[in-house]
Amino acid sequence: MFGKFRVAIMGTGKIAEVMALTLKNTRGVACYAVGSRTKESADKFASKFGIKKAYGSYEELVGDPKIDLIYVATPHSEHYRNVMLALSAGKHVLCEKAFMLNEKQAKAVFDYAEQQNLLVTEAMWTRYMPMRNKLMEVLASNVIGEPTMLTANLGYNISAKDRINKPELGGGALLDLGVYVLNFASMVFGNDVTDIVSMCSFNDLGMDLHDSITLRYRNGKMAVLNASALSVSDRSGVIYGSKGYIVVDNINNFEGITVYDSDHKKIAYYKRPKQKTGYEYEVEACVRAIAEKWIECPEMPHSESLKMLNMMDFIRQTNKIIFPGENDLEIVSAAPVQEETVVSEAPAVIEEADTSDTPEGTETTEICEEK
16 A cells, blocks of 8 residues: 555445446555445445445544545535535545535635645546547647537436435436536537526426526537436537537547548547546546645636536526525534544455445446446
């Protein structure tokens, strides 16, 4: 363990499992600890992935002085409290998307992290991937001329999951899936949005299951976006230019970028490089940022997370999507604890991990795609 960057995982759901696998196979880092709301869940997870320390509460986890970075993999509704808890204990944080329930929570988190001089960043994995840079290179080459419109969609049949159904978990398709199409549009066209038109369909609890979103930019460009927790979509993004167009295969983990000319002839194709899980890029970005003593990652700066939440707040307000308690901004403090009184070594028996902390994610390409 000596010399390795120690990462702890908060939560024991499916997405946490993918991160544990990622850390196990990423050079220079170690999955050092896991924390759960129950000791049993933490022990099972630790034994499955060979993690040294297992904590039966998040308060105990953040009190471990050896942790360099905490990865928060809990439901949207818990992100604010969990991240604030980690920051109050002096820990750097990588938090899953959607980063918070709303922009107000994110502002409070970023302000507190700045006061503490700690890194906190959103794990919007597509922002950190090499294929994002490749897409920017292709666009900058002017091969399709001036891009003026794009479409993007992301849909999985996950409406039965609690994290989608329940308002108390920050449910709905928007924060779970719509955040991807909005980020895709942002990466291509930026954030100078002047108009947002949206329409949703809902479950009986008022959570959105279909989202149709149109953005108009100050320069006249437009983005037409769709997200669905009811339907399986082709997950494509298409960028339309004056001389051709670009098709991105799977905006949730770019598998390929195909370029077509004005005669619809394929003129170039770029394949995604081999990856461990895709999560390794955000971890590596955090390691670099912490080494440089930055409080944000340039791949996903705080301003981008705030803008995405600002737009989602507007869409939710327009469609009357409300989460209970989302305006409570209590700062949760963590008191230092003695490691030997709260920790156990992982048991030797390998068991299936409990997913009680985080509702299951949808498994997709290779290991996990619907992140």
